[in-house]
Amino acid sequence: MKRIPKKAVKLFLQQNLKIIYRILSKEIGEVNILGIPKFKKLPRHIAIIPDGNRRWAQARNLEKHEGYDSGIVPGLELYDICVKLGIEELTFFGFTQDNTKRPKIQRKAFVDACIISVQELSKCDAELLIVGNTNSDMFPKELLPYTKKTKFGKGKIRINFLVNYGWYWDLTYAYNNSDKEKMVENIASSDISRIDLLIRWGGRRRLSGMLPIQTVYSDIYVVDEMWPDFKPEHMYNALEFYQNQDITLGG
């Protein structure tokens, strides 16, 4: 029997990820729904920093760049939980301009993971928007169509995805593009609303340049586990933390 090349298997898996994921999640579907706890208060807008893919790979004796693939399905699982909970807006940290300084093989791996993730999300019910600097070789052409807010399926949830995003680029964008009196209102990411809860996987306690304006008053929750080890419980723990916060916005 002829052996199927590894690359073809990978491609097949990637292209049918949604179907495979659906089959898998259907099997555990009921457990999933019953397992979602009730919360007193939910954040309107959640931001996700899916960090730790490289450390996850290294811990498994893989090359650093081999960790990014395993970060795709967790994103879809998280999407499902947010839709079930009725979260209005979700923002994923894809990659930043600073991240593109990393070795080319890693860059390709995380860019590919972003492309697949966005394509998979476009097969779900979601209003998608990619925010990032498109005037750069680092911005993947495949994602250009998503830089205009588009409703897929029944919409249900707003999803922003940062691709080749840079905080400096974001803030200085208004200079060339609009009324200079309204700088903060006209930043490149002005379509992204204030973030209530930011959840970061991978143990680091920092924002890493994610949307400085929208995170001014965000509550930050850090999951010590790496992103590819995502479990729904991480999310529930973050929401449990959030529901007990006294949100005053400084007042």
Place this chain on the structure above:
Amino acid sequence: MKRIPKKAVKLFLQQNLKIIYRILSKEIGEVNILGIPKFKKLPRHIAIIPDGNRRWAQARNLEKHEGYDSGIVPGLELYDICVKLGIEELTFFGFTQDNTKRPKIQRKAFVDACIISVQELSKCDAELLIVGNTNSDMFPKELLPYTKKTKFGKGKIRINFLVNYGWYWDLTYAYNNSDKEKMVENIASSDISRIDLLIRWGGRRRLSGMLPIQTVYSDIYVVDEMWPDFKPEHMYNALEFYQNQDITLGG
């Protein structure tokens, strides 16, 4: 014997705080110095959010506003530790424009605590700079002289103090004041450098509008204890956390 009015005692204590603090700290001075651990790596610039004064007061059956007084000496103690460690720059979150929405009695209490803190620091070796919106009734006149960077004693450490600071005010400042191409470079807080480590007391996991540009890549350490319960160990734990961080700035 005539009883000394409570108010006079308070005034005496406040005005002689430095002397009293020095006497107290001399008694435990040697322990303090010997007690400072060695660190592999130190942050160049530390930011402090001294939160939890009101909750601290409530837990002691005091009125909320009565907690701020007890936040002054911890700041001086922290200053001492930073000087001994050779930290180059230290930034204190005094209060923000958002904080001024609180009841007047609280406002007066935290403004007074800021005034005393800055005056006490000006008796130490420090290069002081207050950053905040002075075009407002909320900015205390007593602190106007400190809005120009001034060296006191031998300098030794740069200390920034945010007084009536606002992130929106900070970012939009450049519009009226300088070359519009250099917005990020010309924000109101442009004299304050990038923050390496931000330490927040009082358990909240948020930035609360503190210097969004300078905190873009800061490592954040949260102390669950309230600020008036400051112990040098909180600081050492934060520095121990920091020395083990892999600082890549996204690269």
